[in-house]
Amino acid sequence: MLSKAPVTTILPVIDMSRAREFYERKLGLKPIGFAADGNFVFACAGEATIALIQKPDGTHAEHTAISFEVSDVVAEVKELEKRGVEARPSFAAVCELLTAPDPNLRGQGMSLMFALYPEAFARIGKGASSADSPEVWRERLAAAEGEGSADCCI
Secondary structure (H helix, E strand, O other), X not given: OHHHOOOEEEEEEOOXXXXXXXXXXXXXXXXXXXXXXXXXXXXXXXXXXXXXXXXXXXXXXXXXXXXXXXXXXXXXXXXXXXXXXXOOOOHHHHHHHHOOOOHHHHHHHHHHHHHHOHHHXXXXXXXXXOOOOHHHHHHHHHHHHHOOOOOOOO
């Protein structure tokens, strides 16, 4: 059954050595090595893998090609920045944390918003608490959007 099969995300790259350097050194992924098909494979959580495939022209995607779900976004962003990766989550991603059912995630959203978007936090975060319900956060975001914060999302 496919629902129980390991998954490999295949990412086309123009420069294999540069891409390998980024995924291994900057993102900290564990290299497995070259597969028989010539793709370079990295281990991810569980049995999932990422494979880099050499394409002379690469490809251009306007969507997210790969996403990592982490337990502590704030710590992960700090770690990536130490490795030289500009890891500034989009305002939309922070809004998703602020409206998450889990108060721990909302707390991370507050920390990120305060650190990365202080002007927005000043509008949205007054009297805010990570214990506030997702509905309360959605109302705050909607109100801030009405005040001209074009980056707000719900």
